[in-house]
Amino acid sequence: MFVSALSFVLVLTGCAGGDEDTEPPSAPTGVTAQAGSATSVHVMWERATDDRSVAGYEVFQKGRKVRTVEGGRTMVDIEPLAPSTAYSFTVRARDAAGNLSAPSAAVPVTTPPATPDDDTPPTRPTALRGTVEGGRAVTLTWRRATDAVGVTAYDIYQADSRVHSVPGTATGARVTNLRPGTVYTFTVRARDAADNLSPDSPPVDLTTASDPGSGPSTAPTGLKATARKGSVVLAWTPPDTGAPVREHQLFLNGTLATTIVWGAQPPPGEVGYTFTVTDKPGTRYSVKLRARLPDGTWGDFSAQRTVVVV
Incomplete structure (x- = not known):
């Protein structure tokens, strides 16, 4: 019995070894480096491919690794850097087995001169x-x-x-x-x-355009968010689902905050909701909604609005 069990373990180990991942991801393409300020550069790239999945990306400055990001990200800020200085960046993809891709093409960038006395922001676009x-x-x-x-x-x-x-x-x-x-x-x-x-x-x-056969959007439309003293007032139009929409979920800064429920027949057309805020003036809220559809599932998210507490 002991010999048979040992042989069985060895067979399993041999099979697992044959599944080892030795194939590196493709090299990232479309790499760009943009000076965001005198001391920072924003590096972006297109997603790499792998026979399994890309686990992360490593950013190098003249061969020295300066940043690592997870596989779902395709951009990173490199800072602090020196003003009026030339830099060159490459990016490599890494899979879960630790295989590294070849380096991307190197992209040069030069940071602008420092302006230490400038504390006035640009006007809004x-x-x-x-x-x-x-x-x-x-x-x-x-x-x-x-x-x-x-x-x-x-x-x-x-x-x-x-x-x-x-x-x-x-x-x-x-x-x-x-x-x-x-x-x-x-x-x-x-x-x-x-x-x-x-x-x-x-x-x-x-x-964005829907995939063929996916049906119309189920997102609430026309969302407006207005800051009042101690509150935020929302207004929107529920999606046309062919039946009354009695529930919406409200998300603040990407997190579910509450479910808005009409106990009776909801009003036609545009609806509204007001919630209280206690944060100090200047606090930013990102607001979005989604509706519960007649089949009980939650629909698409509305456009997002940013509102600043007054």
């Missing part, structure tokens, strides 16, 4: 517009911001999280890796060499 490109990309355009010294970069935010950066000379950006049939809310901020950030541009809501 205006006239933000967007065009949907199928189910997975959008193109944004805006009017330039102004700054006492100069705008070094524009940062693009989706739902209050930065997803892209472009040079200060640009007035547009293309955002990829989106999901079909999804509502996205974008804003843009201008940045100067002293790392001062402008206020948000006005938001633009864009809905």
